[in-house]
Amino acid sequence: MRQFVRVLISYPDDLPPFPAGHPEPTMPPAVLDTLLCVGAYLVGAVPFGYLVARARGVDLFKAGSGNIGATNVARTLGRKYGVLVFALDFLKGAGPVAAVVPLARAIDPDAATDAGAAAFLRVGAAALAFLGHLFPVFLGFRGGKGVATGAGAVCVLVPIPAAAAVAAWATVALATRYVSLASLCAAAALVIVWLAASPDPFGRGQLTITAFLIVGVAVVVVKHRANIRRLLAGTENQIGDGPMRDKLAKGIHILALGMWFGGAGFFNFVAAPAIFESFRTVAADGPSDRTAYQSIAPVTASEEEKKALASALAGAAVGPVFPKYFLMQSVCAGMALVTAFGWCAADGGRRIHKLRVAVLALATACVAVGWPLSNYVSQLRLERFHPDAATAAAAKEAFAAWHLLSLGLSCVTVLLAGVALAMAVQLPERREPK
Known part of the structure; x- marks a missing residue:
């Protein structure tokens, strides 16, 4: 395969063989990148939703919302076909991103070290597969909204932010029954978690991924503009309500609180x-x-010097944990708060639900204040050992007070998370319609 592609691209058949010892020409990196990205676009452009519906005798452009995505397929043909289309659309986003670098190296072992660096190739494949779903050449560039295909791409590209986005989607969808709102929240969570979790999201090694995520989210928002108008007008379609949705919402709420209270404690x-x-x-x-x-x-x-050394080493060990620790708390707080808001709105605003929301909102505020405060304390921890004596003395004096405040805020957060977990014994019972 490698020889065939190199010969096909590099020189015509009627040229004489290269002399012995002469370096064999390779495919220019730009040509290789272009071919692989075109392939990713064509994979992303396969309209699985349209094809599945056509096989059932339905034209999706004239049914439901007129969209070829999994949500409209589920609404038109039933849940099992919606799940099938979502899985296929997910795979056509994940497949090109997972395969592009191994395929490039199979064709040219130096492909990932030239202009087509591994991150660049993955982002290019993700972007083109995503655009292929949005604007498929096979359907006159009338495509879907890109949620499933984009989810598949980012799950391979940035798995941890993608997992947070999936959690956000499931939480919002179960709490509100609006798939469009869940998709928009998931897109926002993807970018927020990536910016929070990446050590240098705008640095040279990460800027390409950051730009792709931000642009991709902007495109998702634009493609959902009609849904946003219906959400604001209160006319957006909702998914069905049933016992399973209620149980899943409760499960997410309790799981989030358990992880939050247990992890923080x-x-x-x-x-x-x-x-x-x-x-x-x-x-x-x-x-x-x-x-x-x-x-x-x-x-x-x-x-005294040994105690200072011990404190510095312990700080160096614990310091890298804080960003992940606060990110975990933020995700859990968001999941618990959204599900609590859903019950407060759906159950007539009963006092227990209002109190639950108030406790969770206060705990979330503690996390929001505690994160930057923790970063400031870590900075003071380092400045205590500054070569300049005046700077070190000022940092030591400030560190004691701010560190105590940070610890107190952490204890309050754990206490509030524990109270919210205890309140989970009074989750709303499902009321069947009469």
Whole structure:
């Protein structure tokens, strides 16, 4: 395959063979990138929804909302066909992104190190597969809204933000029964989590992915403009209501609260204190098996200097956990708060639901304030050891107060999450229509 493509692209058949030892010509990187991206577009342009509906004798352009996506298929043909189309559309987004780099390297081993770097190739395949679904050449460029295909692409490209987006979609869809609103919230969650979780989202290595996600979300919003108008007017279609939706909503609410309370409680009251105590022991008693029998503190170090070293090492160990810790809390808070809002709106605004929303809103506010505060405390932690004595002294003085405030806010957050979890014993009972 490799030889065939190289020969086909690089030189005509009537040229004489290359002399022995002469370097064999390879496909220009730009040509290879173009061919692979065109292939990704053609895969994304396969209109599975339209084909499945046609096989059942239905023209999706004239049925339901007129869209060829999985939601309209489910509305027109039934849930099982909607699930089938969603899976196929998902795969035509995931497949090109997963295959583009191995395929490029199979054709040219240096493909991923030239102009077509691995990240660039994956983003190009994701973008073209997504555009293929939005504007399929096979249907006169009349396509779907790109949610399923985009989801498949980003699940391979950025799996952690994609998982958060899936959680957002499921939570909003179950709480409100609006698929369009769930899709818009999932798109927003994708970008927010990527920006929060990526160490340098606008740096050279990540900028291509960041740009793709932002542009992709903007396109999804534009494609949903009619849905947005119907949502604002209160005329948007909702998915069916049934016992399963109610159970899933309760499950998401309890799971989110359990992860939030358990994770925050374990980190604040078990893991972090144990880490700091362990480093104090290591700094005081080393060298030992905990330091590979290497001395980490000078033999002339005073007890105060050893405590400072232990604090610095423990901070270095715990510091990288904070972004993921607060991101986990934010995701759990969002899931719990959205489901609680859904019950508050649907169950006549009963007092227990209003109280539940108030507790969760206060806990979410604590997380929103605690995240930047934690970053500031981490900065002060480093400045305590600044070479300039005045800077170090000022940082030490400020650190004590701000660190205490950060710890207090964390304890309040854990307490509120625990209260919300306890309130889950009074989730709404399903009321069957009379």
